[in-house]
Amino acid sequence: MKIVSIGLGICLWCSFLSPRNQKGVLKRLPQAENLDSVQTTRVRVQRAASNYKKKYKRSGHTTYFSAYDIMDIDNDKGSTQPGKYPNVELPIVLPKYYADVNTKKGPDYWDYENITLIWNLPNNYEIIRKIGRGKYSEVFEGLNILTKEQCVIKILKPLKKKKIKREIKILQNLSGGPNIIKLLDIVKDPQSRTPSLIFEYVNNADFKTLYPTLTLFDIKYYMYQLLKAVDFSHSQGIMHRDVKPHNVMIDHEKRQLRLIDWGLAEFYHPEQEYNVRVASRYYKGPELLVDMKLYDYSLDIWSIGCMLAAIIFKKEPFFYGHDNYDQLVKIAKVLGTDDLHNYFQKYGLKFAPVYEEILGTYPRKPWVKFINQENEHLCVTEVVDLIDQMLVYDHALRITPREAMQHPFFKEVAEK
Secondary structure (H helix, E strand, C coil), rough: EEECCCCCCCCCCHHHHHCCCCCCCCCCCCCCCCCCCCCHHHHHHHHHHHHHHHHHHHHCCCEEEEECCCCCCCCCEEEECCCCCCCCCCCCCCCCCCCHHHHCCCHHHCCCCHCCCCCCCCCEEEEEEEECCCCCCEEEEEEEECCCCCEEEEEEEECHHHHHHHHHHHHHHCCCCEEEEEEEEEEECCCCCCCCEEEEEECCHHHHHHHCCCHHHHHHHHHHHHHHHHHHHHHHHHECCCCCCCECCCCCCCCEEEEECCCCCCCCCCCCCCCCCCHHHHHCCHHHHHCCCCCCCHHHHHHHHHHHHHHCCCCCCCCCCHHHHHHHHHHHHCCCCCHHHHHHHHHCCCCCCHHHHCCCCCCCHHHHCCCCCCCCCCCHHHHHHHHHHCCCCCCHHHCCHHHHCCCHHHHHHHHC
């Protein structure tokens, strides 16, 4: 059976900001007394920030931390007085690694809106069976009738053209990278105009069945392979933004891992605001849950930390929120509310009114509290330490994939 068009409702995606037009304007302003106006405050804070970043650039600190001075506006004197208005602390944190990848590569690499796609006909492919569906696509096991090779056919639901272009451009840019799913072809039905992406086939085992059977060495091996894929994508200036078990295909017999579904992936540009409606709830980083749009690659390491904690502690999902608000509460019950408030204060964030009722005061819960007879054989000191460095409120303080691969937990597999 050839690829057939599928009648589906239109699924609109929130528009993404163009990197050419965005400069990461801060929208959260300090609450202080005796200020002329919000606009005046905005201008002064931005001017101070600009001067500070220039100072950092001259001193060579361009890839890790360039921040706004901890400053307060004294309206009468037009000067800064540290400590008078402690809410005016607005840091901008750049990634430790790969912050300027897309700046160096230029628009030809990341400007997906202006690419021209050449679609092939779907005649060479045959649908075998349905194997999955998502918000933006339906997925089938397929067959290339010319080569007789298995493949995966991802039939896209009606989407904005630029979202389709973005996914294809990212897959093309990542082609050949370690453990990245291979895009083999792009086809479009000439009558229905339905687009489909053709991928390599992975004989995936359901994670709910596979993960409970993994040995400690297996966990080291597959998590290392996942980190390799994510670090490579970051090195190419790309955030995945939807890392979760459903998007990590594992053929356990071949010991093969592939990171799939790059439909929410995006190019990283310093100080650009991004849509927070990405990732799946149980794997959303705190920055998404508190509407912090100036996030970066570190979002992916949070998601990996959630996966690793779920596997090690045998608690899937590890943070089980009933909605996005409850998701942050579930995180706070583990990481504590002291660090959460520090995180909010550092970035000038405000709690949504709903948290007055649902967010209590919680101490940090030691990881040892999650260890029991069922999982203690997996809970070695090294892996608990790694989880501790991944699951951190402040995205700037999380371990990076590159650093995580050098963690002692992976010594056994890294040497091989």
